[in-house]
Amino acid sequence: MTLVQDASTGARGSAFAVRTVRRVRRLPSFGRGDERANGESVEIRPFVGAEASEDELRQCYEVYLEEGRQDFPGFPEMSFESFAAAMRGPRYEDAGPWRTWAAWDGERLLGFGLAVYPDRHMTHWSQVRARVAGIDRRRGVGAALLRAIVADVRSEGRTMLANDQVRLGGEGERWANSVGFANTLSIRWQMLHVAEVDPALWDVPVPAGFRLEQWADAAPVALVDEFAAARNAIDEAPNGDSAYRGPEWTVERVRQAEADLRDAGDDSRFVVAVHEETGAVAALTGMLLRPGRVDLCWQRDTAVVAEYRGLGLGRVVKAAMMRWLLAEFPDLGQVITSTAAENAHMIRINEQIGYTHYADFGRFEASVEHIGAALGMQGTNSIPGPRREQELEGA
Numbered sequence: 001m002t003l004v005q006d007a008s009t010g011a012r013g014s015a016f017a018v019r020t021v022r023r024v025r026r027l028p029s030f031g032r033g034d035e036r037a038n039g040e041s042v043e044i045r046p047f048v049g050a051e052a053s054e055d056e057l058r059q060c061y062e063v064y065l066e067e068g069r070q071d072f073p074g075f076p077e078m079s080f081e082s083f084a085a086a087m088r089g090p091r092y093e094d095a096g097p098w099r100t101w102a103a104w105d106g107e108r109l110l111g112f113g114l115a116v117y118p119d120r121h122m123t124h125w126s127q128v129r130a131r132v133a134g135i136d137r138r139r140g141v142g143a144a145l146l147r148a149i150v151a152d153v154r155s156e157g158r159t160m161l162a163n164d165q166v167r168l169g170g171e172g173e174r175w176a177n178s179v180g181f182a183n184t185l186s187i188r189w190q191m192l193h194v195a196e197v198d199p200a201l202w203d204v205p206v207p208a209g210f211r212l213e214q215w216a217d218a219a220p221v222a223l224v225d226e227f228a229a230a231r232n233a234i235d236e237a238p239n240g241d242s243a244y245r246g247p248e249w250t251v252e253r254v255r256q257a258e259a260d261l262r263d264a265g266d267d268s269r270f271v272v273a274v275h276e277e278t279g280a281v282a283a284l285t286g287m288l289l290r291p292g293r294v295d296l297c298w299q300r301d302t303a304v305v306a307e308y309r310g311l312g313l314g315r316v317v318k319a320a321m322m323r324w325l326l327a328e329f330p331d332l333g334q335v336i337t338s339t340a341a342e343n344a345h346m347i348r349i350n351e352q353i354g355y356t357h358y359a360d361f362g363r364f365e366a367s368v369e370h371i372g373a374a375l376g377m378q379g380t381n382s383i384p385g386p387r388r389e390q391e392l393e394g395a
Helices: 054-071 080-088 141-155 171-178 224-236 251-263 313-328 344-352 368-374
Strands: 017-021 026-029 041-046 096-105 108-116 125-132 160-167 182-193 210-216 267-275 281-289 296-304 334-340 356-367
Touching: 041 141, 054 080, 054 108, 054 125, 096 141, 108 141, 125 141, 141 160, 141 368, 160 171, 160 182, 160 368, 171 182, 171 356, 182 344, 210 313, 224 251, 224 267, 224 281, 224 296, 251 267, 267 313, 281 313, 296 313, 313 344, 334 344, 356 368
Parallel strands: 017 041, 125 160, 296 334
Antiparallel strands: 017 026, 041 096, 096 108, 108 125, 160 356, 182 334, 182 356, 210 267, 267 281, 281 296
16 A cells, blocks of 8 residues: 655644544643634544454545545555555555554544554664545644654654655645655656557567566575575665665565565565576566556566666566566556656666656655654653554564
């Protein structure tokens, strides 16, 4: 599931009285703008998808649909069943366990936010998201959710926050700036509309001296060492001013990532180009498919090892991936990919196989303390964060 930026505004001067509550007892109010003349209030409650009622999940789904249609026009929407399954999952894809909070006005959901806690890599930071219903934007709901997230992230000892799905030029960017985030990397999203692309674009010959290999789920034992080594080439891609650094890929990490995706119920595919003489994996591309979804799949890492660049191998493996996917999923609708906006070479390769520009996004980052100060939070222990019953270790 892709959960994108909160486009609400107003880190200060919230129009609602905001309280954080546990499932049973009410916790003290926090944040600025806690008074409202007509006495309305919004409660920020922990939201455990596995324990949520169908009505609660459907309200979350409606917020997802409304916000997506406004901020991501033309983007394929997941079904309620797929959305609910993702919300009930203990991990956010292969990134790590997550916690979710919901903003309520009585029984009406105003929005929800989440924090992902990477536990394999970059364990000092947290990826955050928030969604707010359109009619409830500009009332401080997003800021209230973010305060709850910051309190929880602090309690886990995380020091950095990031959101890499903020659409540039829109309300989301203005909101992110208002609460203390800064854009550290501009990202170009491109979409391939399968029905509109001539399949001849995917008939790309393999250069002499190379062969293609492909697999679903787990890398073959005979290739996994070379595959792990090749995955480290992704670190050479443009990274702007982002503090993010990719992991060091080893066989053990490859197997862990495969297991994490398997546990999440996701389907991963890879196509690699192998140098015949040495057996080295020279280029690779990955794809992520969600259970029951044929309308959309997500391009993951594509990389070419430095000594094999200039041979067109990036285009070769991407084209081969499309041939494979369409043979197995003839009703596939769209494929989405993203790359640094300054990575003109990869953007051009994507265009050569049928991708078109969808939108530009930013990876917005800031320290937890900087965001806390922008939100008027005074200290680590001054705001009680909502807790999920599920501990991170058991998530």
